[in-house]
Amino acid sequence: MFKKVHFIRFFSIFILLIQNDQIIAQKKELEKDKKVNLYVSMDNMRRNLENIFPYLFSEQDFKDQKNSKFILENLLAVAKGARSAENHARLKENIAAKINISILVDNLKRAEYSFKNNRKSSARYVLKSAIQSCIACHTAPSGSKNYLFKNDEKMFSKLTENEKIDYLYTTRQFTEAEKILIKRIDDFEKNNIPWVDMQKTLNYLAIYLVRVNPSAERGYEVFSKLANSMKVPKEGQQEISEWANSFKQWNLESKNHNSLSSKNLFTRIDSEIGLEPDESSLAYDPAFTINRMRYFSLIYSQLENKQVKSKETEAKSLYYLGIINNALEPFATLNIGDAYLKACVVVSPKSMEAKHCFHAFEESLKLQNSGSGGVFLLPEDLKELQYYKNLSGS
Structure with missing residues (x-):
């Protein structure tokens, strides 16, 4: 016999199921919105970059006062889009992409500051460096799958061939x-x-x-x-x-x-580079360039696809991303490789991997700031070094 209590239970379960379906639907809709918003942010950034590109590769045009307002408006818009993308869940969950977007945001902030303070040569240089952050992500396995952008033919026709290549890589x-x-x-x-x-x-x-x-x-x-x-x-x-x-x-x-696969990747890299590499194994060497690119790509993919299960392996992955990047671009300023090394220390503080990462970061910073008079580090560089030294337990 179907009693009143049965009806109440049935009705309660029915209501819960409806509410649960609504929650799931809302979550799906929220994820859809987030996904759309990320692409909207990226596409807006692309449009603003299109506006800047014709000036970016000509220092004279970039510094010309009559172009200042237009360039600054678009620079601010790109920076806003980057900050919006940085807060997107998809980028927060992917540590490799998270590092790249944080470098982009930081570099755009520097470019904005320099431009507003009439240091336009510096702003132009930093902005060009910022674009390398776009390329670093967009040439990653997942970043290269989706064709999102199209050319503004009028803008594109004004670029030199070298500039076209930069633009096409930036926009995938x-x-x-x-x-x-x-x-x-x-x-x-x-x-x-x-x-x-x-x-x-x-x-x-x-x-x-x-x-x-x-x-x-x-x-x-x-x-x-x-x-x-x-x-x-x-x-x-x-x-x-x-x-x-x-x-x-x-x-x-x-x-x-x-x-090479995820199973034998670290065995190969450990034997070729190792956690305590000497200068010769870190120096730019054509014989190792392609292999280093392959290592970088495979490690990045593992982080991107969440195949790395332990903090130790994650830190080791970031260590190798850092030193491989620095070996491929030893004299690059605002180096992406250094960002990986610092992230390694943060991910696994006081560990053996953190100590190796700090040492590699310290050597990279000294290399970037060395000259005929020796190594010259600014007070903020020394402060940063001390912070990561303490965090690493070195």
């Missing part, structure tokens, strides 16, 4: 960028392209073929073709040959089913 239009890069290599023999521009071409193409669209076979094909060119300067021939050989080795590994 890799297919378009690849066309320019490959054409440069195909036309190298007849077009008298300066070697310094070709070096940039090769570096961006290597990033594309290692991180964005991994292809050892394609890399070997492109770099071995250029290595045989008589127009390549003597100092460039060895570097290109080393890169070609690295792609060849990677291709052989793939064919022999011996490719």
